[in-house]
Amino acid sequence: MSEEKSSSTTATIVKVHKCPICGKLTDNAKYRPFCSKRCADIDLGTWFNEGYVIEGKNPVDEEESE
Numbered sequence: 137m138s139e140e141k142s143s144s145t146t147a148t149i150v151k152v153h154k155c156p157i158c159g160k161l162t163d164n165a166k167y168r169p170f171c172s173k174r175c176a177d178i179d180l181g182t183w184f185n186e187g188y189v190i191e192g193k194n195p196v197d198e199e200e201s202e
């Protein structure tokens with residue numbers, strides 16, 4: 137009797153991806169490519185922050201100019 141159902145073997149293949157924010161491996165397809173909504177929000181916040189920095193002032197420019 138060598139009837140083996142290799143169903144669990146195929147189920148091992150999980151589509152995991154690496155979260156670009158925290159670098160965690162995740163299979164969460166809802167917030168791809170992020171692992172969670174939090175990381176997705178962080179990415180969004182990063183974009184907004186960069187926009188602010190570019191449009192705003194340079195904190196490194198006028199630090200010790202006196």
Ligand SMILES: [Zn+2]
Pocket residue numbers: 155156157158159160170171172175
């Ligand atoms: Zn993440």
